[in-house]
Every structure is written in C-alpha cells, then in structure tokens.
Amino acid sequence: SEALNVLHDGQTMHRDVAPDNIFLQDKGPPVLLDLGAARRTIQDYTQKHTAILKVNYAPIEQYGDSQQMLQGPWTDLYALAAVIYECIGGKPTPPATHRVLEDRMVPFASVVRSVGTKFHVAYSAVFVSAIDAALVIRPEERTQDVHSFARMMDLNPVAHMDQFNWRAELGSPLVRAMRTLGVTLVEHDLR
Numbered sequence: 001s002e003a004l005n006v007l008h009d010g011q012t013m014h015r016d017v018a019p020d021n022i023f024l025q026d027k028g029p030p031v032l033l034d035l036g037a038a039r040r041t042i043q044d045y046t047q048k049h050t051a052i053l054k055v056n057y058a059p060i061e062q063y064g065d066s067q068q069m070l071q072g073p074w075t076d077l078y079a080l081a082a083v084i085y086e087c088i089g090g091k092p093t094p095p096a097t098h099r100v101l102e103d104r105m106v107p108f109a110s111v112v113r114s115v116g117t118k119f120h121v122a123y124s125a126v127f128v129s130a131i132d133a134a135l136v137i138r139p140e141e142r143t144q145d146v147h148s149f150a151r152m153m154d155l156n157p158v159a160h161m162d163q164f165n166w167r168a169e170l171g172s173p174l175v176r177a178m179r180t181l182g183v184t185l186v187e188h189d190l191r
Contacts, residue, residue, distance in 0.1 A: 003032035005146040008073040017079035018054045056092035057082045074142045081134035
C-alpha cells in the first residue's frame with residue numbers, strides 16, 4: 001500500500017494493480033511494477049482515461065469513461081483488494097462487469113473461513129472488513145484512500161521491512177502460491 005500511497009499523494013493512479021505487477025524481492029517490501037497504465041489526474045478527477053485493465057482486478061469504473069463513475073485512489077484499492085482476495089482464496093474475484101449484473105462473488109469472510117479451516121490460519125475481522133470495503137462495486141461506496149484502508153485494517157508499520165525475508169517468514173507454500181498467481185519472484189530466492 002505504500003507505493004499506492006506515494007502515487008496517490010502525487011495525484012497519480014496506477015490503474016493496473018495485479019499479481020503480475022507485484023515483485024517480491026529476496027528481502028524487503030513488495031515492489032509495484034509497470035506504471036504503463038498510470039495516469040496523472042487533476043484534483044476533481046474529471047480527466048478522461050483510456051480503458052486499460054485486467055479483467056479480474058479492474059473495478060467497474062475502468063470499463064468506461066463516465067462522470068458518474070470517476071476513477072481515483074478507490075480504483076487502485078479495488079484492484080489491490082482483488083489481488084489479496086485471490087492470494088488468500090486461490091481464485092480471482094469475478095469480473096466487475098459480471099458483479100454489476102449479478103454479484104456472485106463469494107464473500108471474503110467465507111473465503112477466509114474456508115482457508116482458515118483448511119490451513120489452520122486466522123485473519124482478523126478488521127482485515128476481512130477492510131478487504132470487503134475495498135471490493136464494493138459502486139466507487140462512491142468503496143474505501144476512498146490508502147490512509148483509510150490502512151486504518152481500517154489497523155495496520156502498523158513493519159520494523160525492518162527492508163530485511164523481511166518472504167520465504168523464511170511465510171514458507172515455501174506461499175512462494176509456490178504466489179508463483180502460481182503470476183507474482184514475480186526473485187529467482188535466487190526460489191532455490
């Protein structure tokens with residue numbers, strides 16, 4: 001979320017947050033890649049945007065250019081929450097265009113309950129609620145900014161994130177799952 005925070009503070013949206021644009025280093029924080037779809041916005045977000053999207057991660061407002069569904073930080077937060085949903089549940093969210101017509105997305109609370117039972121892990125209620133809030137279909141009802149998203153999850157800064165070792169801390173099953181989802185991993189970390 002730090003990368004999005006920096007972009008959004010600079011009035012820029014990434015617009016292409018997806019597993020294949022997240023790079024896990026040997027050690028250190030994840031790196032958000034590919035700013036090819038990023039667009040600088042103006043304060044009132046009235047600028048027109050080209051439709052650049054990845055189907056299971058793009059919110060409905062990325063499918064068209066409408067004053068009723070403006071793009072903003074909430075657009076990137078939807079995509080980030082969709083990545084988290086898939087990383088934990090193993091399946092992507094349905095495309096937003098399908099959800100608008102009939103929302104058959106399995107609620108994130110159900111996903112984490114199933115995963116928790118299967119793998120003996122637990123996720124906090126505030127984390128689950130924050131992901132749900134970022135995956136709301138209507139942009140104006142969705143979590144609006146990174147600060148609110150982090151506050152909803154009750155996130156605290158991680159000490160020494162620059163030395164965090166993903167494989168050692170989270171184990172090989174996570175590394176395999178991330179590779180399956182298309183997250184770019186540093187090759188010498190996969191030995």
